[in-house]
Each structure stands twice: as C-alpha cells, then as structure tokens.
Amino acid sequence: MMAEASHRLDRDDAQIAPEVREGVLLGDVGTGKSSLVLRFVKGQFVEFQESTIGAAFFSQTLAVNDETVKFEIWDTAGQERYHSLAPMYYRGAAAAVIVYDMTNVATFARAKKWVQELQAQGSANTIMALAGNKADLLESGQVSAEASLFHHHCYFISYCVKMEIWIYALPFCFIRCITNNAFVILQEAQSYAQENGLFFMETSAKTAVNVNDIFYEIAKRLIRVQPEANNQGMSIADKPDQRIMNTTTCCS
Numbered sequence: 001m002m003a004e005a006s007h008r009l010d011r012d013d014a015q016i017a018p019e020v021r022e023g024v025l026l027g028d029v030g031t032g033k034s035s036l037v038l039r040f041v042k043g044q045f046v047e048f049q050e051s052t053i054g055a056a057f058f059s060q061t062l063a064v065n066d067e068t069v070k071f072e073i074w075d076t077a078g079q080e081r082y083h084s085l086a087p088m089y090y091r092g093a094a095a096a097v098i099v100y101d102m103t104n105v106a107t108f109a110r111a112k113k114w115v116q117e118l119q120a121q122g123s124a125n126t127i128m129a130l131a132g133n134k135a136d137l138l139e140s141g142q143v144s145a146e147a148s149l150f151h152h153h154c155y156f157i158s159y160c161v162k163m164e165i166w167i168y169a170l171p172f173c174f175i176r177c178i179t180n181n182a183f184v185i186l187q188e189a190q191s192y193a194q195e196n197g198l199f200f201m202e203t204s205a206k207t208a209v210n211v212n213d214i215f216y217e218i219a220k221r222l223i224r225v226q227p228e229a230n231n232q233g234m235s236i237a238d239k240p241d242q243r244i245m246n247t248t249t250c251c252s
Helices: 001-005 033-042 081-092 105-122 140-160 166-178 184-194 210-223
Strands: 019-027 055-064 066-078 095-101 127-133 199-202 247-251
Touching: 001 247, 019 033, 019 081, 019 105, 033 066, 033 095, 033 127, 033 210, 055 081, 055 210, 066 105, 066 210, 081 105, 081 199, 095 210, 105 127, 105 184, 105 210, 127 184, 127 210, 184 199, 199 210
Parallel strands: 019 066, 019 095, 095 127, 127 199
Antiparallel strands: 055 066, 055 247
C-alpha cells in the first residue's frame, strides 16, 4: 500500500494538467485483467469478478516525478467471441498490458498470440508490458521444486518415447494430462518478454503486489515518448471540469 500512496496524485495536485495516454488490457478470459485494473483504479479486489462483456473503461492519474499521466484504460473481454472488437481498442493505444495466469500455461500461450497480433497490427510505438498475474497462488519456495519436477517429467517422457518403452512413460503422461493448468516457469516468461521488447512483472490483484508498479513503470516510459500525431484508437473526451481521479464506466 505504500507504493500506492506514493504513485497516485493527492487531491491537491489534481489541478495539474496531466498527459492523457490511452492503454489497453489484453489476455485470455479468467486471467484477472478486470481485477488488476480494479485494484489499480479503486484499490479494491473482488474475489469472484464477473467476466467483462465487450470492454470496460477506467481512468487513473499518476504522479511521475514532476509530471502527471492520466491513464484512460480499456479492459477488453477475454472471450473469443469478442476478439474481433479488440483492434478498436489497441490500435493507437500508447500502452498495452498483456495478462496471463501464472498457474495456467494455456493463458501464457494465448498471451504470446496477443503480442504477435500487436506487433503485426498495433502501433510500433506502443509500450507493451507482460503481467504474470495470480502470483499469490504460487507459494513461496514451491516454484523451483515444481519447475524441476516438471522438467524431469518432460525429459523422462521424451526418453521413454525415444526408447519405445511406453509402459514407463504412461504414468507420467497421465500426470501431465491432469495437470494441464501447470504454472508458467518464471524464467521462460522473462526471456520471452526480453526477446520481444516487453517488460515483465509478476502481479497479484488479490495482494496488490506490483499492480501499481507496472502502471507506474509504463507511465515513466510514456513520458519519454511523444504521443502519436494520429491516434486511431478509441478515445473518451475529457470534460473541462473533470476533477475526479478514479472513474469507471462499463460499456458493451
């Protein structure tokens, strides 16, 4: 909570005209995108968050050194049927946070597809962050042991297949089938982010770990980048008398 207090503007500083930058959250359904932005904007966590329909709009203002950045954030729906709507929100966006569930490898694969889509169809100047969410589900000290076991299983299965001794591989194949939601190995996510020009953070909407920090890091990078002359993304016109720091509007 200390980070939250230091990054957000005091109400007395609300008179400062902020740099308005548009952001978008992308990722598979159930990865916690809505929970992340709700924690960032309102400091709240809802245990059973309803899935977003279409997209939801949020705004939040951060103080970064002597400047301020106002985020206008689109939280997109993760369901496949809403995929065709996503380009409306990420084209022209200044920043994109691609979210995956650290306990579900399938969502990491989907996050990679979002990165590929952004690289192909989004703006070349978009700052991209990779958020490994639900870090609270990984108990301290348990990750390395499970990672080692995972690699040993994979190696043993490969060896058995090569030697055509399926009888020994079957139990481990069964284990891999029932643990389809195996966690994503941290080093793999870090390497992927580095290779593709993203920065990476583990986050937890539940415990607030790194939630403000990931947006604060984006804000610092945005200040160093001039906004594009032609922004083709979705926009919300600012009201002249708008002084409320946190706003939330749902839209279909």
